[in-house]
Amino acid sequence: MQKAIIWPPYLLPILSRKTRGRPLVYLDSAATTQKPYEVISAVSDFYAEHNANTRRGIHELSEEATELYEKTRDIVKNFLRAKHREEIIFTSGTTEGLNLLAFGLAGELGRGDEILLTEAEHHSNIVPWQIVAKERHLKIKFAPVKADGRLDLNAYKKLLNRRTKIVSITHASNVTGAITPLDKLVPAAHKIGALIIVDAAQSVAHLPLNVQKLDCDFLVFSGHKLYGPTGVGVLYGKKRLLEKLTPRRYGGQMIEQVKKNKTTLAELPARLEGGTMPIAEIVGLGEAINFLRNFGWQKIKTHDQGLCEYGLKRLSTIPDLRLLGPTDFKNRLPIFSFTISGIPAHDLATLLDEAGIAVRAGHHCAEVLHTALHVLVSARASCALYTSRADIDALIERLLEIKAIFHG
Amino acid sequence: MDNHAVYREELLEHYRHPQNFGRMKKADQQAHISNPLCGDEITLQLKFDRSGQVAEVKFEGRGCALSIAAASVFTEFLKDRSKKQLQNIPNGKIEKLLDIKVSPARKKCVQLPYAALRKIFLKQ
Ligand SMILES: Cc1ncc(COP(=O)(O)O)c(C=O)c1O
Numbered sequence: 001m002q003k004a005i006i007w008p009p010y011l012l013p014i015l016s017r018k019t020r021g022r023p024l025v026y027l028d029s030a031a032t033t034q035k036p037y038e039v040i041s042a043v044s045d046f047y048a049e050h051n052a053n054t055r056r057g058i059h060e061l062s063e064e065a066t067e068l069y070e071k072t073r074d075i076v077k078n079f080l081r082a083k084h085r086e087e088i089i090f091t092s093g094t095t096e097g098l099n100l101l102a103f104g105l106a107g108e109l110g111r112g113d114e115i116l117l118t119e120a121e122h123h124s125n126i127v128p129w130q131i132v133a134k135e136r137h138l139k140i141k142f143a144p145v146k147a148d149g150r151l152d153l154n155a156y157k158k159l160l161n162r163r164t165k166i167v168s169i170t171h172a173s174n175v176t177g178a179i180t181p182l183d184k185l186v187p188a189a190h191k192i193g194a195l196i197i198v199d200a201a202q203s204v205a206h207l208p209l210n211v212q213k214l215d216c217d218f219l220v221f222s223g224h225k226l227y228g229p230t231g232v233g234v235l236y237g238k239k240r241l242l243e244k245l246t247p248r249r250y251g252g253q254m255i256e257q258v259k260k261n262k263t264t265l266a267e268l269p270a271r272l273e274g275g276t277m278p279i280a281e282i283v284g285l286g287e288a289i290n291f292l293r294n295f296g297w298q299k300i301k302t303h304d305q306g307l308c309e310y311g312l313k314r315l316s317t318i319p320d321l322r323l324l325g326p327t328d329f330k331n332r333l334p335i336f337s338f339t340i341s342g343i344p345a346h347d348l349a350t351l352l353d354e355a356g357i358a359v360r361a362g363h364h365c366a367e368v369l370h371t372a373l374h375v376l377v378s379a380r381a382s383c384a385l386y387t388s389r390a391d392i393d394a395l396i397e398r399l400l401e402i403k404a405i406f407h408g
Numbered sequence: 409m410d411n412h413a414v415y416r417e418e419l420l421e422h423y424r425h426p427q428n429f430g431r432m433k434k435a436d437q438q439a440h441i442s443n444p445l446c447g448d449e450i451t452l453q454l455k456f457d458r459s460g461q462v463a464e465v466k467f468e469g470r471g472c473a474l475s476i477a478a479a480s481v482f483t484e485f486l487k488d489r490s491k492k493q494l495q496n497i498p499n500g501k502i503e504k505l506l507d508i509k510v511s512p513a514r515k516k517c518v519q520l521p522y523a524a525l526r527k528i529f530l531k532q
Contacts, residue, residue, distance in 0.1 A: 344472035346446050350514060351415060362445055376447035376470075405415055406473075408424075 005295075005303060007386050011037050015386060022356025025394045030174050030202060030335050030382030031360055032224045035288075042287035043229055046280040054279055055253050055270070069279055072286035073269065076234055079289045080219065081210040084239050086268040090282055093233035094201040095124040097220030098168070100235060100272070101197055102128035104245040105166065111137040114163045116194070118143040118151055118180075119372040120173040123365040125199050129168065139163075145372055149176030149325040157188050164194045171203035175366045175380065176325025177308075177335035179203065186215050195241070201225055205384065206304055206333050208297045211236055227384075228288030229281035235272070242268055249274030295385065307334035307383045307392070314396045319403070324373050334383035337364070340399070343406045345379040351402045352379075357395055414508050415473070422477035427484050432466050439527035443516050448475045452483070452524035460491050467524075472517050474510065479521040481505045486525070495529055497522070 009016045014034050017024055026034060046068065052061035054069045076088045091097045109115075115129050119142050126140075133140050141164075143156040160167070167189040172179045182198060189196040195217040200209060204221040211219055218241070223232040237245065247254060247265070254274040256264045265271050292300070308329035315321055315336060324337040339345060349361035360380045363370045370376060381395055435453035442449035450469030457463040465486045467479045482502050486494065502518050503510065510518055 344446075346472040346514065346517060347415070347474065350474075350511070353511070354414075363447075367444075406420060408417065408420060 005299070005385060005388075012386050013037060013040070019356045019358065020354055025355075025357040025391045027381040027383065027387065027391060027395060028358045028360050029384035029387065030225070030333075030364075030380065032230070033205065033227045033384045034386065035229070035284075036227055036291050038291055039228055039284050039288045043280045043284040046283045051280070053276055065279055068283045068286075069277070072282050075286040075289050076236075079209070079293070080234075080236055081212055082236055083212060087211075087236055087239050087242060089235040089237070089242065089269050089272045090277055091220070091233040091235050092231055092278070093222040093224070094122075094199060094220050095222075097218075097233055097235040098124050098197070098199065099128045100245070100248050101168075101218055101220070102132045103248055105195070106132045106136055107246055108244075109136050109138055109165055112139065112163060113165045114139045114141055114161070116141050116143060116156075116159055116164050116167045116169075116189075118156070118169055119145045120149065120151065120176070120178070120180075120366065120369050121168070121170055122174055122199065122201065123367070125168055125170060126368065138165075142368065143169075145176075145178075145369065147373075148178075148327065149173060149369070149373065150178045151180055151185075153181070153184060156185065160188055160192050160194065162192060164189070164192055166197065167194050168197040168199070170199040170201070172200075172206070172333050172335075173325070173366070173369065174202045174335065174382075175337045175364050175369050175378070177202075177333040177337075177382075178326050179207070179331045179333065181331075182214055182216065190215070202333060202335070205292065206300065217241055223281065223285040223288060226285070226288050227291055228285040229278075231278045232281040232285050234285075239268065242272065245272065247272050247274060251275055300385065303385060304334050304383070305329060307387060307389070308332055310389050311336050311381075311383070311392050314392055318396065318399050321399075322375075324370075324375065324378055334387070335380065336382070337378040337380040339375055339378050340403065343402060345377045347406075348379045348399075348402060351405065352395070352398055355394075355398045355401075357398055359395075414510060416508075419477045419506060419508070420473065422480040423473040426467075426476050426480040428466050428480065429468065430466050431468050432464060435466070437528045437531075439524045439531065441520060441524045441527055443471075443475075443520055446472060446475075446517060448472060448517055448520055450475065450479055450520055450524055452479075452521060452528065454486070454528065456491070462486050462489050462494070467521065471520065474514055474517040475520045478502045478506060478518045482521040482525075494525065497525070 050064045052065040054066040073088045077085045144152045198216045198219040200221040205226045219236040224230040252275040256266045320341040322339050326332045345361040438453040440451045448471030453466045455464040465483045
């Protein structure tokens with residue numbers, strides 16, 4: 001059996017608090033992770049000691065802020081194993097990254113071109129494409145998932161064709177936890193000449209990413225699902241592709257020169273980072289990545305697999321519970337979405353909350369996936385590095401109580 | 409756990425056996441309303457007698473226990489009331505009828521039947 005990761009309370013301050021008068025059992029990490037003390041203090045230290053706008057001032061504070069900001073770019077570059085530091089663009093999160101890509105690539109797309117998504121996508125990887133598709137007369141296709149939530153690879157390959165210009169796909173589902181076999185999807189997309197975008201929002205805190213080995217064209221994630229602050233994210237793109245990407249935010253340091261009738265834009269990465277950026281949060285993100293790397297991927301993998309195995313085993317003992325997603329613990333993240341017949345998901349979540357257990361209820365911004373799995377909504381318990389077997393035990397015990405309450 | 413104040417047995421009984429659940433063939437007024445976030449939806453139907461009082465009320469739909477129990481007690485409450493009385497029902501009435509306090513995220517569930525009633529009067 002794996003050794004549990006021990007968390008001294010000061011390392012994750014919020015986990016020592018109570019909710020609804022009960023010790024907090026936080027099982028909503030797929031929505032956002034809690035923040036370790038290092039990250040919180042990196043953000044407050046920035047404000048207390050280095051705060052200034054970046055790249056603009058001649059003064060020492062501005063130099064320090066710029067240095068911390070650019071140092072984070074190097075941290076991210078190494079974290080993703082990118083080739084060039086200018087391939088790392090800071091955004092406000094996954095949603096902004098995907099919007100920037102959809103609208104920034106739109107100019108190169110025309111009538112009849114196809115965008116291939118999957119049924120497992122988050123709304124932020126569907127809706128921007130729908131808007132762009134309408135404007136440019138494109139066609140959107142969805143590669144289907146199988147009954148266990150895993151992508152139907154054969155169907156995916158069949159949907160690829162000469163008209164497919166962009167494939168945009170999640171690396172791991174925020175509902176089923178299923179991990180997408182990118183090593184198979186990327187070459188297939190490239191073979192027909194399509195660009196491939198990876199939504200790594202869920203996977204980034206759980207799986208090592210190597211963008212050069214993956215050979216994806218773009219990859220996006222959010223800092224807040226990676227133990228970092230909200231309001232910050234990353235867009236990775238191959239340099240030659242980012243150079244062609246149309247910016248979405250004009251102004252500030254992304255400008256090189258402005259005349260009354262003409263403006264020239266700055267080089268990458270500034271070109272895609274208009275306006276004052278969330279500097280403190282970006283510094284916090286760098287700290288979050290350092291925090292994660294200090295664990296090492298092997299430890300993270302063992303921890304996650306242990307939770308998957310344990311969670312699946314315990315959940316399978318609850319009568320009338322239907323798990324959405326793969327029931328084998330391999331190639332999945334410790335995200336457990338489920339329904340219990342006769343107990344609506346929102347009531348489950350409220351009754352869990354009354355016991356201090358935080359889960360999410362709804363379609364988790366993945367309505368297409370819920371429809372494909374023939375459910376309206378589900379409850380979701382999701383784990384992170386600070387999640388323990390005791391948290392899962394608390395969930396199971398309370399679910400059994402809820403069943404007793406409901407069925408009277 | 410003793411603290412399931414919201415989910416009292418009485419409320420759950422309304423969920424298991426809702427009052428006025430079903431559909432009438434010829435309603436005078438009806439409205440359908442949904443809360444796509446939760447997947448709750450209901451159709452509220454009203455029939456009035458000659459004096460303008462509610463003679464029959466039905467609801468149909470699906471949703472969480474809170475929204476179904478809310479519709480059950482609310483439709484009971486609507487019976488025999490005049491149109492004018494219906495228009496003057498304050499927001500928050502259902503929480504009073506159920507005698508519960510719900511978290512902000514669940515307010516919409518409880519207020520769904522009330523929203524359906526408002527929709528009927530907006531249409532007129
Ligand atoms: C798979 C996936 N994509 C995109 C997003 C959107 O992330 P954000 O809200 O941080 O922009 C999420 C977060 O819920 C997600 O899980």
